[in-house]
Amino acid sequence: MRAATRLSWAIAATTVLALTATSCGGGNGTAGGSAGVVRASWGDPQHPLEPANTNEVQGGKVLDMIFRGLKRYNPETGEAEDEMAESIETTDQQNFTVKIKPGWTFSDGTPVTASSYVDAWNYGAHLENAQIASYFFQFIEGYEDVHPSDENATPSADTMSGLAVVDDHTFTVRLTEPFSLWPETLGYAAYAPLPRAFFDDHDAWLAKPIGNGPYKIDTYTKSQSMKLVKYEDYAGPDKAQNEGVELRVYTDNNTAYTDLQAGNLDVIDDVPASQLSNAEKDLGDRFINQPAGIIQTVSFPLYDPAWSSPEAAKVRQGLSMAIDREEITSKIYFDTRTPATDFTSPVLGDAGGYEEGLCGEFCTFDPERARQLIEEGGGLPGGKVTLSSNVDTGSHRQWMDAACNSINNVLDNTAACTVNPVPTFADFRNQVTNRQMTGMFRTGWQMDYPLIQNFLQPLYYTDASSNDAVYSSPEFDRLVNEANSASDEEEAVAKFRDAERVLVQDMPAIPLWYQNGTAAYSTRVSDVKLNPFSVPVYTDIKVS
Amino acid sequence: MGRYVVRRLLQMIPVFIGATFLIFVMVYALGDPVAALFGDRAPDPATARQLRAEFNLDKPVWQQYLLYMGNIFTGDFGTAFNGEPVTDLMGRAFPISFRLMLTALVIELVLGILLGVITGLRRGRAFDTSILMATLVVIAIPTFVLGTTAQFLFGVQLGWINPAVSPEGRFSELLLPGIILALVSLAYVTRLTRTSVAENTRADYIRTAVAKGLPRRRVTVRHLLRNSLIPVVTYLGADIGTLMAGAIVTERIFNIQGVGFQLYQGILRQNSPTVVGFVVVLVLIFLLANLLVDLLYAVLDPRIRYV
Numbered sequence A: 001m002r003a004a005t006r007l008s009w010a011i012a013a014t015t016v017l018a019l020t021a022t023s024c025g026g027g028n029g030t031a032g033g034s035a036g037v038v039r040a041s042w043g044d045p046q047h048p049l050e051p052a053n054t055n056e057v058q059g060g061k062v063l064d065m066i067f068r069g070l071k072r073y074n075p076e077t078g079e080a081e082d083e084m085a086e087s088i089e090t091t092d093q094q095n096f097t098v099k100i101k102p103g104w105t106f107s108d109g110t111p112v113t114a115s116s117y118v119d120a121w122n123y124g125a126h127l128e129n130a131q132i133a134s135y136f137f138q139f140i141e142g143y144e145d146v147h148p149s150d151e152n153a154t155p156s157a158d159t160m161s162g163l164a165v166v167d168d169h170t171f172t173v174r175l176t177e178p179f180s181l182w183p184e185t186l187g188y189a190a191y192a193p194l195p196r197a198f199f200d201d202h203d204a205w206l207a208k209p210i211g212n213g214p215y216k217i218d219t220y221t222k223s224q225s226m227k228l229v230k231y232e233d234y235a236g237p238d239k240a241q242n243e244g245v246e247l248r249v250y251t252d253n254n255t256a257y258t259d260l261q262a263g264n265l266d267v268i269d270d271v272p273a274s275q276l277s278n279a280e281k282d283l284g285d286r287f288i289n290q291p292a293g294i295i296q297t298v299s300f301p302l303y304d305p306a307w308s309s310p311e312a313a314k315v316r317q318g319l320s321m322a323i324d325r326e327e328i329t330s331k332i333y334f335d336t337r338t339p340a341t342d343f344t345s346p347v348l349g350d351a352g353g354y355e356e357g358l359c360g361e362f363c364t365f366d367p368e369r370a371r372q373l374i375e376e377g378g379g380l381p382g383g384k385v386t387l388s389s390n391v392d393t394g395s396h397r398q399w400m401d402a403a404c405n406s407i408n409n410v411l412d413n414t415a416a417c418t419v420n421p422v423p424t425f426a427d428f429r430n431q432v433t434n435r436q437m438t439g440m441f442r443t444g445w446q447m448d449y450p451l452i453q454n455f456l457q458p459l460y461y462t463d464a465s466s467n468d469a470v471y472s473s474p475e476f477d478r479l480v481n482e483a484n485s486a487s488d489e490e491e492a493v494a495k496f497r498d499a500e501r502v503l504v505q506d507m508p509a510i511p512l513w514y515q516n517g518t519a520a521y522s523t524r525v526s527d528v529k530l531n532p533f534s535v536p537v538y539t540d541i542k543v544s
Numbered sequence B: 001m002g003r004y005v006v007r008r009l010l011q012m013i014p015v016f017i018g019a020t021f022l023i024f025v026m027v028y029a030l031g032d033p034v035a036a037l038f039g040d041r042a043p044d045p046a047t048a049r050q051l052r053a054e055f056n057l058d059k060p061v062w063q064q065y066l067l068y069m070g071n072i073f074t075g076d077f078g079t080a081f082n083g084e085p086v087t088d089l090m091g092r093a094f095p096i097s098f099r100l101m102l103t104a105l106v107i108e109l110v111l112g113i114l115l116g117v118i119t120g121l122r123r124g125r126a127f128d129t130s131i132l133m134a135t136l137v138v139i140a141i142p143t144f145v146l147g148t149t150a151q152f153l154f155g156v157q158l159g160w161i162n163p164a165v166s167p168e169g170r171f172s173e174l175l176l177p178g179i180i181l182a183l184v185s186l187a188y189v190t191r192l193t194r195t196s197v198a199e200n201t202r203a204d205y206i207r208t209a210v211a212k213g214l215p216r217r218r219v220t221v222r223h224l225l226r227n228s229l230i231p232v233v234t235y236l237g238a239d240i241g242t243l244m245a246g247a248i249v250t251e252r253i254f255n256i257q258g259v260g261f262q263l264y265q266g267i268l269r270q271n272s273p274t275v276v277g278f279v280v281v282l283v284l285i286f287l288l289a290n291l292l293v294d295l296l297y298a299v300l301d302p303r304i305r306y307v
Helices: A002-024 A057-066 A114-125 A182-187 A196-200 A202-207 A253-261 A273-286 A312-321 A325-331 A346-352 A367-376 A396-411 A425-433 A452-460 A474-484 A489-506 B002-029 B045-054 B061-072 B086-121 B126-140 B143-157 B171-200 B204-211 B216-245 B248-253 B259-268 B272-300
Strands: A037-042 A071-073 A080-082 A085-090 A095-100 A163-167 A170-174 A215-221 A225-230 A244-249 A287-299 A337-339 A385-390 A417-422 A440-446 A509-521
Touching: A037 A225, A037 A253, A057 A215, A057 A225, A057 A244, A071 A182, A080 A085, A080 A182, A085 A182, A095 A114, A114 A163, A114 A170, A114 A196, A196 A202, A215 A244, A253 A273, A253 A509, A253 B143, A253 B248, A273 A287, A273 A509, A287 A346, A312 A367, A312 A509, A325 A337, A325 A396, A325 A509, A346 A452, A367 A396, A385 A396, A385 A425, A396 A417, A417 A425, A425 A440, A440 A452, A440 A509, A452 A474, A452 A489, A474 A489, B002 B061, B002 B272, B061 B272, B086 B126, B086 B171, B086 B216, B086 B248, B086 B259, B086 B272, B126 B171, B143 B171, B143 B248, B171 B216, B171 B248, B204 B216, B216 B259, B216 B272, B248 B259, B259 B272
Parallel strands: A037 A244, A385 A417, A385 A440
Antiparallel strands: A071 A080, A085 A095, A095 A170, A163 A170, A215 A225, A225 A244, A287 A440, A287 A509, A337 A509
């Protein structure tokens, strides 16, 4: 009898526990979308949603909806067009006078003024705010004072001396050196203006960011969902064509794809690799596959004596010619990558600096010539080479195996190229930035703004921020400097192309392929397209 | 019994400290997480230093650990790299994982024991053989195959459910994920119960009970089942932890942002506060579940007493 009581007590306790848990699960889920609202997939942003602290696409997606800067990149052509800027004038490519259009407001009702920009840029640049994308402000005079490049120095100023507010709608910018294309970079989210609320109550702002874009945030539940509604007083030309956007976080894009098929989701902007082979069959026209501003390359550790000799350039060129890009992009990526024939991206367009075939024979698969070049260059250092990458994302393992196989087949030696998988991205990046690589390693580049400068200078200029190969060429540096001080865009682009030709000869990195952006949408919406950053243009989406 | 519980609770303290330290050191050994925050771009040294200082990463590991432990006792579990306090992450992840675990546990408990008793009593018959076959099939097929197939069938083809669970995670939505999560354990519970029941049907006290003329139902439930449950309860106790932390595959398929997902994310981003925080709570749940199991032994078998 006693045992029976104890047993029933245990059952009672379990029931109470279960009921408590149930009561936590209350609340009403919204399975169907409300009228006129686009339901789109989202990923959890890695950083707090500050404009200068966002360097990945998921946070960028939101910033693109709630902010508008001085310039905006045309979703179709990628060209930088005036958005909030009335005019940006300069006579010497170094001193700029920026006039902004009146009548713009933040979604809390406060007006956007010249100081909204200057304060935001000073915040983004200042070292103590530890903003990931602060390097965007490095061209402005006084950046070194608020953000010393030396690791142990402390800032000696609060604001950059190159920025000055003239009146409510005018401010001036002085750069450290001439940079003709500088106004074209201003479409990037890091240059967005910030309202007073950002500085007055930072935590509240982070919990529910306020911007000046076509949408305002209605509710934001971190790492679950964000509901954005049309901002009625938006002053820009690209007003939202729908009532709002509901972003839902998916931990796995396969689930998002299934949800799209089931009619619970309208737009996904990253079709999972495993579904690429049937996406076209499943969705027909509702599957988008177009070039994005991303190029994948393989870099060489030029700091390693084995790779820095003058003859080693031939070996690098040979290795480039030994990789069968066509085969890999079609078999592994189902044509969502395009074999690269230069160091930029097709999204730039011919006028912007993209040139198909600039790399010439060195980016074409040619086993015979590849073998020859590698031999002329003295063979692979030590007779073999490794190919390293993190393997936790992006099916890197598959293409690395394929690339190595391709090299091995060309050299007729199964041990010539071996894959060195690094478990996590963090670990891989550490090894790269600490210069511990001994063989080839993966380097990818997603453009910050659609300019040829962005594909060359940060990656290959001496001591540039992302020069992982530690490449240094006086000739390349000279051409880049000349391009930056050129007075018109055409001349600048031509100079950058010349610089790119230097890269082909030295081959510090092998261009592999251009990455495409993929998206898919439901029958409930229309007019879905991707911008050059492969983010859906949400404002244009119409809901039927 | 009270003293026994107190002793067990006190034993948890060293286990707790040891486990947290080990996890902390392991995450630390993965390397410097700051570089990954900058994406494919080389980190700016000054910003990186600022971030390291913010997350205490510039101090030696023992000091980091002490700082971390000191904060835990004030209820501060640190901050994830997206600026959110880890306690907020836990506040979201644990309730939903707990509900999923509970759904799965109830399913495997009720179905597993029922099937186990029936098959155990009808050894060698057609029903027994087919259930045994079925459990083998379930154990052999990976969870993600079963999960995605079921999701596609019920979510897309038949349209009975939403393929993704909403952030609220109501029990009705968690039914299918719960079944998928429970299947493997269900198979084990069935097999364990079956063996145990089959063995005990030949025990003396069952013969006695039958000889006393007790009704069949009473013999099965009160005498046979109760004595057969001890191995099953042991298994279930250990399974609670597995179901909560190890549900990552099921959670991913159904878009549930539970404990498994947050842990996975924390490891990928090498964020020790997240990983250690979650593991600490999991360790506690594991220890408590085991204590509960030990106490249940006494309920099931009156011969077992704790002093």
